[in-house]
Amino acid sequence: MASKIDRLLAEFVNRETEMASFVKLLDDPDQNVFAIWGDGGVGKSYLMAKMLHEVSNRNLPRAEVLVTNTRNTDYLSIMRKIRDDLGSDQFFAFTDMVNFFTVPQYELNINIEGGSNVSVLRSGKISGDAQVGDVAGVIIKDVMLSDPRPDRDVPDEERLTRLTDAFIDCLQAMDAGGTRVIFLDAVEKLSDRTARWLWEELLDQVRANELISFNFVVCGRKEPSLHRDWQDAASVHELKSLTLEHIKQYLERRGVPGAVDDVAMALLVTSEGNMLRLATAVDGFLKLKASAGQ
Amino acid sequence: MSNPTDPTEVLLELLAKLPKGLGGSIELLLGQMDEQSAALTRLAAIPHLIETTLLRILDPGLSQETADEAYEQLSALSIVVATGEASFIHDEARVYLLSWWAKPERANAFRDTNRRLAQHFEDVAAKSISIAAAEANRQRIYHAVAADPESGFPMFEQYCREARYRYAFSDCRAAISLVSELELLLSVDQKLALTYHEAKLHADLRDWEGASALLETIANHNDVRAELRSLALFRLGVVNFEQRKFDSATGYFKQAMQMAEADTSLHYQLPRIREGLANAYRELNEPTAAEPLLLKSIVDAREREDVWTLTSVYHSLGLLYRKRNDTKQAITAFNDSLDCLRDAGDRVREAQLLLTLAGAHGDLAEWDESEKYVRESVKLSKDMGHTANLARGYAEIARIAYARSSKAAKSKRQALIDEAVESWRMAERLLIDVHDWYGAAMIKVNLGRTQRRLTRIDEARALFLGAADLFARADEQAAEADARARFDRLEGEAGLPWYVWLLLVIGTLFGLLMVIGLMLE
Numbered sequence: 001m002a003s004k005i006d007r008l009l010a011e012f013v014n015r016e017t018e019m020a021s022f023v024k025l026l027d028d029p030d031q032n033v034f035a036i037w038g039d040g041g042v043g044k045s046y047l048m049a050k051m052l053h054e055v056s057n058r059n060l061p062r063a064e065v066l067v068t069n070t071r072n073t074d075y076l077s078i079m080r081k082i083r084d085d086l087g088s089d090q091f092f093a094f095t096d097m098v099n100f101f102t103v104p105q106y107e108l109n110i111n112i113e114g115g116s117n118v119s120v121l122r123s124g125k126i127s128g129d130a131q132v133g134d135v136a137g138v139i140i141k142d143v144m145l146s147d148p149r150p151d152r153d154v155p156d157e158e159r160l161t162r163l164t165d166a167f168i169d170c171l172q173a174m175d176a177g178g179t180r181v182i183f184l185d186a187v188e189k190l191s192d193r194t195a196r197w198l199w200e201e202l203l204d205q206v207r208a209n210e211l212i213s214f215n216f217v218v219c220g221r222k223e224p225s226l227h228r229d230w231q232d233a234a235s236v237h238e239l240k241s242l243t244l245e246h247i248k249q250y251l252e253r254r255g256v257p258g259a260v261d262d263v264a265m266a267l268l269v270t271s272e273g274n275m276l277r278l279a280t281a282v283d284g285f286l287k288l289k290a291s292a293g294q
Numbered sequence: 295m296s297n298p299t300d301p302t303e304v305l306l307e308l309l310a311k312l313p314k315g316l317g318g319s320i321e322l323l324l325g326q327m328d329e330q331s332a333a334l335t336r337l338a339a340i341p342h343l344i345e346t347t348l349l350r351i352l353d354p355g356l357s358q359e360t361a362d363e364a365y366e367q368l369s370a371l372s373i374v375v376a377t378g379e380a381s382f383i384h385d386e387a388r389v390y391l392l393s394w395w396a397k398p399e400r401a402n403a404f405r406d407t408n409r410r411l412a413q414h415f416e417d418v419a420a421k422s423i424s425i426a427a428a429e430a431n432r433q434r435i436y437h438a439v440a441a442d443p444e445s446g447f448p449m450f451e452q453y454c455r456e457a458r459y460r461y462a463f464s465d466c467r468a469a470i471s472l473v474s475e476l477e478l479l480l481s482v483d484q485k486l487a488l489t490y491h492e493a494k495l496h497a498d499l500r501d502w503e504g505a506s507a508l509l510e511t512i513a514n515h516n517d518v519r520a521e522l523r524s525l526a527l528f529r530l531g532v533v534n535f536e537q538r539k540f541d542s543a544t545g546y547f548k549q550a551m552q553m554a555e556a557d558t559s560l561h562y563q564l565p566r567i568r569e570g571l572a573n574a575y576r577e578l579n580e581p582t583a584a585e586p587l588l589l590k591s592i593v594d595a596r597e598r599e600d601v602w603t604l605t606s607v608y609h610s611l612g613l614l615y616r617k618r619n620d621t622k623q624a625i626t627a628f629n630d631s632l633d634c635l636r637d638a639g640d641r642v643r644e645a646q647l648l649l650t651l652a653g654a655h656g657d658l659a660e661w662d663e664s665e666k667y668v669r670e671s672v673k674l675s676k677d678m679g680h681t682a683n684l685a686r687g688y689a690e691i692a693r694i695a696y697a698r699s700s701k702a703a704k705s706k707r708q709a710l711i712d713e714a715v716e717s718w719r720m721a722e723r724l725l726i727d728v729h730d731w732y733g734a735a736m737i738k739v740n741l742g743r744t745q746r747r748l749t750r751i752d753e754a755r756a757l758f759l760g761a762a763d764l765f766a767r768a769d770e771q772a773a774e775a776d777a778r779a780r781f782d783r784l785e786g787e788a789g790l791p792w793y794v795w796l797l798l799v800i801g802t803l804f805g806l807l808m809v810i811g812l813m814l815e
Contacts, residue, residue: 004369004370004376005376040385040386041316041384041386045375064377064378066377066379068342068382069342069471069472070342070343070429070432070433070468070472071468072425072428072429072464072467072468073468074464076464077425077464143424144424145424146424146425146428146462146464146465147461147462147465148460148462150460152677152678152679152680153641153642153678153679154678154679154680154681156461156463156499157728158680158681158728161728162727189471191467192501193499193501194464262302262306263302263305266305266309266310267309269309269314270309270312270319271319272314272315274316276316276319276372276373276384276386277315277316277318277319278319279372280316280319280322280323280371280372280373280387281309281319281322281323282372283371283372283373284322284325284326285326287323288301288304288305288326289301291326292300
């Protein structure tokens with residue numbers, strides 16, 4: 001039996017313009033951020049599934065972050081998820097820093113070479129705790145705590161800055177390794193602070209051409225409010241409702257032949273072109289047909 | 295209808311009758327399911343996830359096998375989102391289905407289901423660790439509030455307080471987001487309390503505008519209870535104070551004080567309110583209004599043995615005296631605050647207070663005492679990993695060294711100046727490390743001015759230019775312009791020191807006079 005995702009891809013209609021833009025973005029080194037927005041149920045997640053499929057077909061490494069109300073989706077959890085999806089073995093320095101800020105009595109293991117900043121924390125001069133280690137020989141596992149460690153008192157702003165810097169350093173070290181795509185869905189659920197961090201700290205590195213091989217797809221209900229500096233770096237698309245033609249195509253793909261025009265028109269009125277409403281109504285119709293023996 | 299059994303015609307008839315929108319589509323779908331499947335679909339909207347285990351809690355009559363089948367059937371529905379990690383009902387569908395559950399005739403069933411879910415997540419939390427445990431705990435609280443807001447809501451409030459105490463602000467926000475979904479079930483008082491927790495979170499994260507908007511909603515609400523209104527007014531005072539709107543802050547503190555004084559059950563708030571008001575008066579240069587408020591707060595806090603309030607009020611008293619140039623009294627007050635802080639064990643605030651004491655002794659040119667406190671603060675800040683405090687410590691070391699250099703013997707002067715410059719540079723590096731561009735730029739400006747006084751013009755110019763770039767990064771246009779102006783003013787001074795120019799001018803004049811003299815002869 002086909003998986004749900006296979007079924008969704010087979011039923012997919014419309015959004016040719018957006019998919020063409022997305023494919024173009026994958027090949028364009030100057031544009032790395034793809035933002036889609038629209039009302040709830042309009043089909044953002046459907047489109048994202050299609051994009052994921054495209055990325056999978058091209059064998060490109062990818063990461064998926066879905067923001068939910070049950071999880072604590074802050075900057076740290078976003079970076080952790082991206083790290084885990086792309087391969088945590090490329091993020092030991094970041095993980096070391098995460099443990100440093102969350103695990104009591106933890107001492108930094110990695111002395112990161114290079115960089116123009118005198119990073120007192122990384123070199124261990126500030127605390128005298130850090131030990132110089134050979135990065136190649138060190139494996140760091142995330143203890144997966146999230147509270148700040150109680151035996152230190154580093155301000156949240158400082159933790160955010162240092163962790164983000166460590167994370168971006170790791171991404172930059174991977175930058176020569178080919179295109180990678182990072183998907184973020186339901187970003188309207190992020191706190192204002194995390195949303196600011198996403199655009200002004202993480203994605204700004206992409207805008208400034210500091211992360212050339214990384215593409216970001218950001219999906220949410222609100223139009224991102226972008227400074228004009230973003231003009232060339234980001235492609236922003238509002239998803240509009242489906243038309244009658246789209247609905248007819250959809251019905252055919254879901255196996256609803258015959259009397260399509262009447263049904264399509266009635267569904268257009270009921271759903272107002274909203275993908276979720278349409279799909280749910282068609283679910284009901286197919287059950288109705290099944291119980292009628294058709 | 296030509297053929298009443300034709301599915302297409304049945305569908306058209308149903309669509310014509312059902313309301314527009316997702317609710318209509320969902321009712322159409324549920325109407326085609328058997329009773330048990332339809333009931334389970336509605337139940338599946340109550341938790342945030344769809345899992346076989348949860349389905350058996352939603353419908354305890356399900357066996358493992360039927361639960362597995364039900365899960366497969368649910369997952370196939372368009373209203374169910376299936377990701378690699380979990381399945382859940384789409385937000386829009388969940389909102390509709392929860393509104394169905396909010397009807398009074400379903401209250402008992404809704405309550406019982408949530409009780410079972412609360413118990414389930416309590417068991418999960420007990421067996422989990424770290425992030426998984428935190429997530430399960432929040433879901434436990436959500437379902438406990440949904441089952442019985444009267445008993446569940448205090449659990450939520452306790453969770454928020456504990457999360458904020460641990461500086462786990464994201465956890466607190468996640469809990470607020472969850473409980474906000476249950477607004478339909480909450481009383482007016484609980485909704486306002488929820489808003490208050492959200493406001494405190496905004497304030498903790500220094501989002502003053504966000505905090506203000508929420509606190510105003512509470513303070514202006516017709517049905518808010520006195521305690522909450524007074525707390526909201528006090529917080530509005532604090533938020534305005536932090537934004538340097540001292541007149542507004544005073545107004546809010548006075549309103550809060552009026553309420554708290556009139557109600558004995560609110561007297562516990564008075565020490566902090568008085569302190570807030572006193573601080574606002576201090577900033578408005580009204581010390582005579584400020585001092586009695588602080589002294590009264592100290593008496594109250596001592597009676598209650600409230601160490602935290604004593605710490606804060608003594609500190610405020612010290613700031614007041616220092617502003618009045620009564621530095622010795624300020625030092626006494628700061629030391630009283632320090633004693634209380636050490637009892638309370640707050641090491642970061644201790645490090646900050648040590649710097650304040652260092653500054654006060656510096657005002658009296660008591661450099662040995664000043665340095666002692668700074669060194670202690672620097673050590674604490676290193677232990678705590680508080681880079682901004684550490685940077686301030688190094689800036690203070692620089693100030694002391696530079697001040698000492700002006701009185702020092704010639705043989706020691708250069709070493710002290712070098713120490714000052716190196717300490718400033720260290721402070722600047724630390725601030726850059728934590729992206730405090732403005733703080734780092736200010737250090738550069740101070741260092742530039744020092745280099746200028748030492749006639750190291752080229753170094754001064756480089757520093758002012760560097761400061762201008764950092765101010766630009768911090769989006770501080772006025773400060774950037776000032777730094778560039780300082781740079782421009784030094785342009786003409788680049789190259790030879792002033793006395794060399796003077797000698798050249800004198801020499802030139804002397805030469806001219808010689809020539810004129812010879813010509814006259």
